[in-house]
Amino acid sequence: MSREIGEVILDLKNVSLAFGGVKALTDISFDVREHEIRAIIGPNGAGKSSMLNVINGVYRPQQGEIILRGKHFSKMNPYKAARAGISRTFQNIALFKGMNVIDNMMTGRNLKIRSNLIQQALWWGPARREELEHRAKVEEVIDFLEIQHIRKTPVGRLPYGLQKRVDLGRALAMEPSILLLDEPMAGMNVEEKQDMCRFVLDINDQFGTTIVLIEHDMAVVMDISDRVVVLDYGRKIGDGLPDEVRANPEVISAYLGASH
Amino acid sequence: MSTANILLKVNSIEVIYNHVILVLKGVSFSVPEGGIVALLGGNGAGKTTTLRAVSNLLRGERGEVTKGTIELRDERIEALSPAQLVRRGVIQVMEGRHCFAHLSIEENLLAGAYTRTDGKAAIAETLEKVYTYFPRIKTRRSSQAAYTSGGEQQMCAIGRALMANPRMVLLDEPSMGLAPQIVDEVFTIVRDLNQKEGVTFLLAEQNTNMALRYADFGYILENGRVVMEGAASELAANEDVKEFYLGLSSAGRKSFRDVKHYRRRKRWLS
Amino acid sequence: MLYRENGQFKTSYAADQQIFPIAQDRWAILGILVFAFIGIPLLGDEYLMRAILIPFLILSLAALGVNILVGFCGQITLGAGAFMAVGAYAAYNFHIRIEGLPLLVSILLGGITSALVGIVFGIPSLRVRGLYLAVATLAAQFFTDWVFLRIPWFTNNASSGSVSVSNLQIMGWEIITPFDKYMFCLVWLTVFALLAKNMTRSAIGRQWMAIRDMDVAAEVIGIRPLFAKLSAFAVSSFFVGTAGALWGFIHLSSWEPAAFSVDRSFQLLFMVIIGGLGSIMGSFFGAAFIVTLPIALNQFLPAIGGLFGVTISTAGVSHAELIIFGSLIIFFLIKEPHGIARLWSTGKEKLRLWPFPH
C-alpha cells in the first residue's frame, strides 16, 4: 500500500464534556495522524458519538482543546470544522429526506459555491457555471460509490444500506481531509459490510483522507484500522494498535466479553 | 415442521406502500409454537415490512397488504388492529427500540400492560418477572428512558412487550447499534424466555451470525422474496450463506481488508 | 404510452439540469404560457379577470413566497398576511411621498421593505422551532394589524388605515382595465416564478431544504443556519410583500388593514399546503383551488338548493360555505397530505409506467 502515515494533524487534549451534570467525556486526550484510519470503540453510552460531536463542533466541551494542524480551537463550531476540511456521517443517517440523491450530495459542495443569491435567482453567469462544475464533481463521487442507478431517487425511498452510502457520498462531496464515520456499518450484513469496508479503504487509499471511525464490529475494526482507542463510561481505557487493544485486559472485561 | 403446532402462517403476501411501491412480492413462511424463527437478509430485503404486516403496523406508514393471507392459529388476522393482536398474544418490538422518551423505565414497562385485564397483582408479578430477566434495567427503573443507553432501551422495549404476557414476540433488529457484549446478553435472554416461558419469537436480524446461533429455523429474504429457508444449522452450513452473510470462505474468515474489488454472484440469483 | 422519456438521452449535465427535463413537459408549459398570454385575453371576459384571474395571479405570487419559507425552508408561518400588508403600505408610502417614482420601483421598494421586516421577524427562528415559531409569527401579524390601524403616519393620516391609489402607469401604459391589470400581473408572476424556480434549484435552495430536513446535518456540512433561515425569510417576505403591493395597487386600488388580516395568512398557508409544500407548481395549484372554491360554492349552492326545492338564505349559504370549505380542506389533506402537486407527480409517474404498473 502506497499511503504513508504522516504527522499528527488532529489532537484532542484533556477534553471533558457534561450534559447538565452528567459526564459524557472525562479528560480524554487522543490524536489522529494524517492518512491513518483511527477507530473508536466502546460499549453503548461510552461517549463515542459525543467524541465525534466534539471534534466537529456540534458539542462544546467544558474543558480541553482541539488542535487541528497546529491551530488551537477552544471553541469549535460545525461551520468552522467544515471549513477546516472535516466532514462526517451520522449514526442514524441524517440525510435530507425531501431531496434526491444528487441534491443531497450537492449540498456537500455548499462551501465551495461562490455565486450569490441574485446570480442564482437569475441562473446566470457564475451561478450556472458553478452548478455544472459541482455537478460533475458530484458525479465522480457517485461513480466512486456505485450509486449511479439511484441518482434521481428521493433519499427517503432508498433502503437503509443505500442511504448509508449516500450519507457517505455527501460527506465525500466536501472533499474532506478528515472524515468522521459514525457507525457506518451498523445494521448491515456481512456482504454490505464488505462493500462499506472497501469504500472506506479506497477513500483512505486513493484520496489520502484521514478517517476516524466508530464501529461495533470488532472484526471490521481489527482488520481495517491502524490504531484503536477504547472508551468506557466517557473514559479512555485503551489506545494503540489493534492487536495491543485486543490483548488489553481492561478492554476485554469492559467491552469484548470472554467469547471474543 | 409438522403442521399441527403452527402458530403463525404467512401465505404469499404482497405489500405496497403509497399505492405504488411494491416491497413484498409474495412472502410465505410459518412459525411453530414455541420456536425461534429468524428472517434474515440485507437492508431493504423486506424483513421489517414483513413484521409490520404481521403486527398490522403498516397502515401508519401508508402501506397495505394487497395479496395473500396471514393466519394466527388458523384465524385470519390481516384486518385486526394492533391492539386486537396484542390481546391475542402477538406483540412487536420495533426496530430502533422506540421507548417512551419522557416516561421512566418503570412507567414504560407498566404502559406495556395496557391491554391486561387480570388485575394489578398479576401485573406487579409480571413486572417482577421482567426485572429478574433484566436486572440491568431494574437499577434504572426511575430514570427517564431517553437518558438510558441503547442497550438499556432495547431491554426496556423487550421488557415492555413482555408485560403484555405475549405468546409471540416479533423482534425487529434487536442487535442494531448495540455493543457485542450487550447483543450476547439480549440474545441469551431471548433464548431463556423462549425456553422457560415458552414465548415464540419471530425475529428480523441483520446479524446473521448471532441469529443463526439462537434461532431454530431461518428464512433468507432478498428483494421482497424468500430466497432460501432451512433449519438454522443447515443455513449456517450452506456455502452461499457462509460467504455472503457470515463472511466466511472455505479458507476461514476472510479479512475485511482483503475484500476483492469485484464480487461473485450469488448462486440463487443466477 | 405517449408520456415517456425514453429516447431522450441527456448528453450533458446542462441538459439534465433544465427546469423541465422531459420534452413533453416543456411543450405543455409552453402551451399554458401561450394560452395565458394570448388565449385568455382573447376569450376571457372582465368578470373572469377581475374576480378570479387577477386574484389568482397575485395570490399565486404570495403563495410562492410562503412556499419558499414554509415548503422549502421548513419554517411555518402564520403571519404571511402581515408581510402583504407591509409590502402594500410601504409601496403606498413610497408612491405618494416620492414625487414621480415609477410604479415598478414603488412596488419593488415595497417588497424590499417587506423583506427587511421579514428578516427582523425571522430572527426568532434561529432559536425557536416548529409550532412555537408558527405561533411566534402571529406576533408579526397582530403587530402590523395594529401599526397600520393606529399609527396615522403610515397611512398618510387616513382614518382607520384606509388608503387608495390611482393613476397607475408604467412608461405611458396606463393600467386601468381588467385586461391591463391581468397582463401586468401575469408578466410579473411569470418573471418571479422563474426566479423562484431558479433559486430552489440552485445552491441557496439546497441550503433551505437542508435546513428544513435536518438542521444539524446541514450545519455539519457547512451551511450556516443564520444565513439560510434569514435569507429564506427575506426572499419569502419580498415575494409576499410585492404580492401585497399588487393586491393593494392593482386589485383593490383602495384598501384597509383588514385586507391583510390573519385570515389572509391562513388562506395563504392553506394554498401552499393543499397545493404542495416545497413545490413551485403546487403554489399555483393551491392558489387556484382556494380562489375558485368559495366562488364556486357561492354560485352553486343556491342552485343546488333550488334543485331540491329549498331556498337557502344568504346567511345559510355563508354557513354552508364554511362547512363545505372546511370539509373539502380536510378531504384533500386526507386524500393527499402532500398536496395537489404530489397527486400530479404520482399521476405522471403512473402515466410513465402505464400500462404496466410496478
Add this chain to the structure above:
Amino acid sequence: MGFFIETLIGGLMAGMLYSLVALGFVLIYKASGVFNFAQGAMLLFAALAMARFSAWIPEWLGIDSLWLANVIAFFIAGALMYLVAWLIERLVLRPLVNQEGATLLMATLGIAYVLEGLGTSIFGTAIYKIDVGMPKEPVLILEGIFEGGLLINKEDFVAALIAAVLVALLTLFFQKTVTGRALRAVADDHQAAQSIGIPLNHIWVIVWFVAGIVALVAGVIWGSKLGVQFSLATVALRGLPVVILGGLTSIPGAIIGGLIIGVGEKLSEVYLGPMIGGGIEIWFAYQLALVFLLFRPQGLFGEKIIDRV
C-alpha cells in the same frame, strides 16, 4: 398602589381564563401531536350549545328551575362534545395518522370552519346569554390595608376557582391513572404505543373529549361574563401566546403562562396603552411570549427537546 393591585388582580383573573383555553391546546397537543386551531371553534360551539339548550330546555320540559335546566344543558352540551370528539377522530385524525405537524394543523383549521358553520347554522348567530347564577356584584376587600380598598369581581373569583379545580383534576388524571399513563405514552411515540396495544383511536377520542369539556367550561365562564357570540371563537388566538409561553406540553405551563399573559396584558393596556395609542394587548401578549421564547425556546415549562445526533 391600590389601583395597581386591582389591575394586577384583574389580570390574574383574566389570565385564569386564558389558561383554560391554553389547557385545551396542551391536552390535545400532548396526546395526539396536533396543534389544534379548532380549540376556539370548539369553545364557541360548546358555549352556543350550552346557551341555547339552557334556554330551550325549560320550554321543552316545562321546568322552572334554572339550576336544573343548566345542569341538563351542561350534560347535553357535554354529550355533544363527545360526539364532536368521536367524529373528529373518525373522520379526520384516523385517516391522517402519522402525517406532519403542518398538515394536521391545517386539518384543524378545516375542523374550525366546519364547527363554526355548524354551530351558527344549528344554534343561530345572535348574541346569547348564559346565566348559571354566577355572582355578578363586585366586592370590596382589604379596605384596612389600601385606601379605598380593592374592588374585586366575585364572578372572576369563582371562575378562577373552577379553573383551578379543573386543572388539579386533570393533573391527577394524567399522572395517576392507567389511561393517563397511556395518554402520555401516546404523546411520546404514537407507533410504539400502538405496537404495545394501546388503541390510538380510543385514546384520541378521550383526549379530544376532555379538551371539549375544558372548552365547555371555559365557554360557560366566558359566556356568562360576556355573552355568547361568534367572536368567542377568536378567544383561541388569545390563548396561543399562553401556550407557547408556558410550553406546548406542560399543563402547569398553561396555568402559569396564562397568569403571566393576563397580568402583562392588563398592565400594558393600562400603563403603556395610553402612551402609544391603545389596543395593544393582543400583540403585546405575543411579543411578551416571543421574548420569553428567545430565552427558553421550548417555553417556560416545555419538556426539553431531547434529540441525539
